[in-house]
Amino acid sequence: MRINSVAEVYGGASGTGHVLGQDLVLTASHVVADGHAASVRTLGSAEWVDADVIWRGTGDVDAALLRTRRPLPSETVDSSLRWGSVGTYEQISCRVTGFPAVQARSSGVRDTDTFCGQTVPGAGYKNGRIVIQSAGGPRDRIGSVSPWAGISGGAVFSSPESHLLGIVESVPAGYPNNRLKVVPTSTLLKDSRFREFVGDPAIRSVTKSGSVIHPPYGTLPDRHPASWLLDPRYAVVDFIDDGGWLDDLTKWATSSERFSIGAISGSGGMGKSRLAAELADRMRQVGWDAGYLNIDNVQSWHEVSSEHPLLIIIDYASRFGERLAGLIERLAANSSGKPVRLLLVERRLGAWWETVNRVTRRRAQHLLDKHVVLRESSISPESVSRHLELAMSSLSRKLGVEPIPASEIRTGDSTSPLLIHISVLLALRGTGLEPGGAEPLGRSPATREALLQGLLDREVTRWEAALEAHKLGHLHSAQAGRLVAMASLFSPTRAEAKVLLERMPEICSQPDVLKAVEWLADMFGSEDGVIRPVGPDLVVEHLLETLNDLDSLVLRLLDVRDALTDAPRARMFHLLSLSAQSGRNSRAALTAALARHLPQLLEAEISNAETEDHSLLVGALSASDKSNIALSRIAQQVAASIPSDSERLAEVRAEVFGLAITRGRRRAGGGIDKVPDELLVDERAADFAELGRLLNELGTSLGHLSRWGRAQAATLEAVEIFSVLSAKFGNFHDRRSLAVALSHAGQFFRSLRLHDQSLRSAMRATELWRELAVEDPKEREDLAIALTNLADSLCSAGKPAEAIAYSTEAIALLRSELRQGGERARPRLERALSELAHHLMEVGDVDWAREAITEAASSVGFEVGQTVETNRLDSVGYLNGLAAELLLREGEFEKAKSCAIISASAYGKYAHEYQGNFYYLRGSLQLLLRVLDAAGEAEDAAAMRADLAHLLVEPGIEDYDKEVKEFEAFAHIIEGRGASTMFSTAVRR
Template identity: 25%
Template sequence: MDLRRVVGVTGPGGPGSGYALGGRLLLASAHVTGEVGSAAQVFFPGREGVFDATVVWRGTPGGRNDAALLRVDDTSWQAPAGAGVRWGRTVTHRTEIECTTAGVPEVVQRTGQPVDMLQPSGTFNPGDRYVADRYLVSLTQPAPSNARDDSPWGGLSGAGLFSGDRADLLIGVMATDPVGWGHARLEAVPAYVLHQDEKFRAALVEHAGQRAAVVLEPVEWTGLADAGEVVPPGGLSGSPAELLRARREATPFRGRAELMRQLRAWAQQGSGTAARLVHGPGGQGKTRLAARLAGELSAAGWAVMWLSGQAADLRDLADAAVPLLLIIDYAETRPAQVAAVAEALARHSGASPVRILLLARTADGWWQQAQDASPSAEQVLGVAQVTRLPALDTAAEGRRDAYREAVTAFAALLRDMPGSIGPQDNNWGALAERLDPPPMAQAATALAVQMRALADLLDTATAQRTDEQSEAAADDAMEVEDRLLVHERRYWRTVAAAQGLSEVLGWETLTDAVAASVLVGADDHGEADELLCRVPGLADQSRDIRDRVRRWIAALYPPSPSRPWDTLQPDRLAERFIGRRLRDAPGLADLLATGCGPEQAMRLLTVYARAAAHPAFGGALNADLTRLCTSRPDELAPAATHVATQVEEPTPLLQALHQITDDPATSIDRLTALADQLPYPSQTLADYAAQLAARMTDHYRAQANRDPDVFLPSLAACLNNLSIRLGELGRWEEGLEAVAEAVGVYRRLAEGRPDAFLPSLAASLNNLSVDLGELGRREEGLEAVVEAVEIRRRLAEVRPDAFLPSLATSLNNLSVRLRELGRQEEGLETIAEAVGIWQQLVERRPVVHQAELERSQRVMAWLKGLPDL
């Protein structure tokens, strides 16, 4: 909470407290204020001035929604600066949740002294006063005494109640000092009660400058949430690009009626966990669609969380006890996190609905990788609905309407923007009326239409300046992104001049610093300084200068707590900026890549690859990207294996991986590390994976010829892996040759050391049966899997904990082979044994083995000729 926003309130019900939400809107108590339209007075404790206010919304005094909203009418009012208010609610049954409030209660007031403030803190349990929809706060401080009959807490009513890791979520409004607790407990009206009132939400939009939909975030998981999109109420930063951020919801929501209907039905289809993937090109409207759904569900009482990319420990998600919408944006860059979320929520009780909405540019290898991460991930993600988001406005009239709506909306917002956008006396409404929708391509995305509208509006405004001609307006041939970047750079210059940086550093250096923040990024201030040290023009500067540059970037793009800066958005604009910068300064990426950690390397290659794929560059950046990866294989090649599955155009990255693998100087250790990094399976990487497996097989074959005792096991393992990789490409004959050789090697090894190599022999026999079956040699395939079952049965008798799962897997395969040969009864007996084993294993470790049990049950249903379970 921000103590600068705490106010005192005077109304017909006596003195009270309140909290400034933004703009001219204040939160207060219904039993302190009068009816809607009545007057009240507010003041900041310890500061001069009393301000007239009007009640614009009011709940029931003493009722379950005992709260009010006041609009300050005084022209002298200045809203406190700072980030916007985030709202929250509890989502679990966790006890002793910490909270704090602040107001002007009677207990700290002294005769003849200015009105003072108190900040009580305490804890609450969601189950206390659950039926009455109240939070019962147990105070940490000793209960105050009062010689009079009234409560010492009089005057605290209306104060905001905050909770979360940094007490940054507004979760309620202080209401009463309940009897029976000796003034040691206080009651608050939960925020979720207020947000269920449509008029309350409308007042936030109208008077608090709350442009985006208000959502209620989970109090217990604030450390997991992406808080970087909180809109500062009452104004914007001055960045033109900020108006284009999808979660700002600056323009009216258009279309998508049928998809929204489907998403509502998906959310309401029952309790338990369900996932859905929406994918499409950048700028198609995925994030905006999710924001719309989030707003609607929040208004219906759901908690909503946009998951941070840095969120790590996700186990507590299984404790969700209220309806929850979890949104994962850029899911294609976060497959491991997506899998972790699914694994956590596979343990959810199912008593309340939990919906995972995944947003991604593609649904290729990363999606299968996330599902295959574990049986639990497959259990949740394997049945997820997948929707490709179509273009929004394919008809010319629809694009013209979207353009008009965007121009009008941007004009209304630009009135509140700083003067660097254009002359402060611009009549933005009149400028908007002068603009006619231009012809736009049928394939134009929703973002493309909005970018054109904003660029046209800004160009029209800046072209009116008498002291300069707009660079963008002077060149009609410039692409819309470049036109917007002209205005964005003007914003950078204005802020740099205000902070005195223009007098210390050249513009090229400052531009490279922004490029570093966009291309590589940093998770903390230490990483930020290390990155800025690699920027040309900053390496020889003092730490003080670099800190000033970091603060400048943070002022341009305010960060979420603990992070050094946010970044230029939307992505399409950032990618165009990076592409231009790397084209003009081709050595910059190499300097910035020095010393990159894994996460930074992933981001660098992702942004670079997307920039290189931009049609404006015509492939001119592809060779440079490939050279960057081959010149730094240790730092960038592992990241390239992942990024290649996540970007729309992975060719430059794949070419780099092929070159690194083909290079005779590449060591076997590096090849092994790359093989360990490969996501499995991946259609994008299938050719490369086969090439890498073949290269490693050749290496160990040569080594085994020289020293078979040492290297034959490695050769057999590589042959087995090569057969799998060839099978992914449909090259079954070659795969059969490789796995047959692997089986032969493992037989010889198992003769000498059965304990060490019988498990590997059984695994290779399983693969051999698959390849034989694919080639129609089913009798031989049956013979191979029967031998695998016999080996694993003997192993399981000795070490059941280690080998029962692999035995059950081989029994699955055996049952399928038997059915293929018409031996259905034997197949049913075999799969029944597999199901029995999995049931035993599920009793011990349900999360680990449940998905495998269900897979065997589906095989049993198939053998019986029944529909899949």
């Protein structure tokens, strides 16, 4: 919607119009009376332009087209205007800007106001109108006149997509102040003469599923489970702002930042979604586009934007790691001047947030300006009383029963608003509303499980009572429960439910399929044709926990996965992962599902490069039973199929190897240091060797994710295993595995700035590689790599002069390999030359360093200081960085700047391809800043520090200490002693 296209119209009455062409204005027919002169004034102009009516709607169509007698300003015409139509039962956010009576000044001039709201499903059906309901704006009448009088003729647009849905018609007497009636565009375009004037535009169907933002609240269906009265999307119970969080979030939303991220976390039932919806509702009242991102529309992630301030809420954000990271990058790069706020709602900011932060190269954390944590301990006795009082008032009014004194409601150990509300609802439902009402559970001792079971029991009674009416009286209660669980897990449409049940005769016989679908729709259906879950997620989780054969149901549902789209499967895994965190039954079902289907799930992830949101599989693997041998066996079988160099699958690979180790550890039978020497033979030794291999792979995977502490813990255990095996058997394979593990350990120590330990590991690794290379010349390249690593460790430990000899030895080995046709040695030679150049610079040998840089670049086909297209981004970044450092020392600032920019650009792409390489990017940016500072380009340096602050943050000592604690138990492995020591006192240079 273009605000310049809004026009004021007068033709006997005051109204609003919308400019469709340079001389064409759409308005309401009653605004321009027959025989009365008409005039138009566009927004921002003081001049009225005379106009003539060229078309009127027939019958009750309150619409007219005006032709102005001279052209309107070209900037008032929206050349990108899109026409849309919305169904009677759709609920779409919308807005209309006009000149309502409430904005009239004493001089008679009217200012604009915007009616922000949403379409009301089912309203206006008989006379073919859209009814929209306001989320705010003026509500008081001026005498007997609606405050919105004067907005008639205003164009109604979907929000934030800006499709023209229709125009506001005359408001009937006595109509609610917060509602308007709209003549749909589809009605206008049925008239052939209207189409002649507007050019027969294409019209797009605007649906809830196709919108990018959903309104914060929906309309409660006439038929609904009692548990839906507690669902945050229906806002039946009045909102209580425990802790003043709504005001805090409002301050965050209205702060001066152009783009900012907020988060609400807390356990289930604490009111996270309701708090987010209240914020959206408040912001809509002041003209924002605000609501929940439509996660069912995959285009939402790419298309969500607005001409107005925008608040986007993503509930259960952990489901959407990769897509969320992409959205953050897009919104952060958006140059629009309108504020945008992204509010994430999740139970905790755990590993998924770490992934988002890693993928966005810390931008996400940098932009996270507000994090509200709703803690159960924050529910004070006073808060409990307030929740009881408001829940009793709201629910008794909705149910049409007398309220019960709050003193008679036992909340027991209820520590969340939802459980308190359940207590009230159960008490009210025990007043005889339902046949055979039992003793109200709300008046008996209440525990979390008892409250949830009480609510579920009421629902079971309701849905079982309806079976007979749908000719399903023969169904066993357990079958009905499975049907409800299926609907709650998938939230399918009627059509999807039918397809599922037709494929699952053991759950529902073929003659009963259509009846079962209709029964589910009758019990849990909504206006959009979707069968909704039985209640809030806590209720669904409790249902899953009480289902005796949940594991077999889940397995069967996955067996017919080809009948499902990705979205229902994603929802099922997400719900199971949530429930598995505290529910044994759900954890067992999730684990069984992964044990059977992990190969297929991984194959789909590996083969489909377009697959998004690996967070779901990572979350499921993380929530599964880590001690389950069947799952561990499958993980062990498929782990090797995951490409080790795939950034896209790095998280998945780490989780799968983590699971695989369970069986490996079980087969090995405990720590190798506890096994007597005489028992470490044959199969037992082979089992330990396999465990060591898995640990090495896990360490590598975690290292790719920059999780140095956990990576080192796995690697040091592998060092311990292969040290014992090598000492006992001395075979080549065990000693080579030990050399690999020691090499990795040295690199991880260096990343953690534990330079003494890094040097010790690198020395031991190099000694082993020397022995191996003597026995098998094929290991000469690995020896060269070890020598290069050792040189790096020496330089990092402050001994660059000693490093040079090891680098030159590595270079000699690699040149020899190249002369013998070993092309695999070329990139390794380039790295050895690059590192030699660094060591030479540290000792001040500039000329030799320059020669090494030039040879290194030449060896892989590029020239330092020149922009080049190559897949050797790390080489381009590192060598240009070294050259920039040399040039900076020599005072060649322009050349240094050119090389530093090339380095930073290459590392930016390198880090994007593999987020574990982020620290290289940070180093290149810091180098570029040093060049800018030295060159006196203070303005550019300041701008860079402000724009890239999130990329420049160095980890603090506490970050390193946190990582070190992960592998304290293996200190004796590196120290070479029997007793364990703490690394927290290690010197970091």
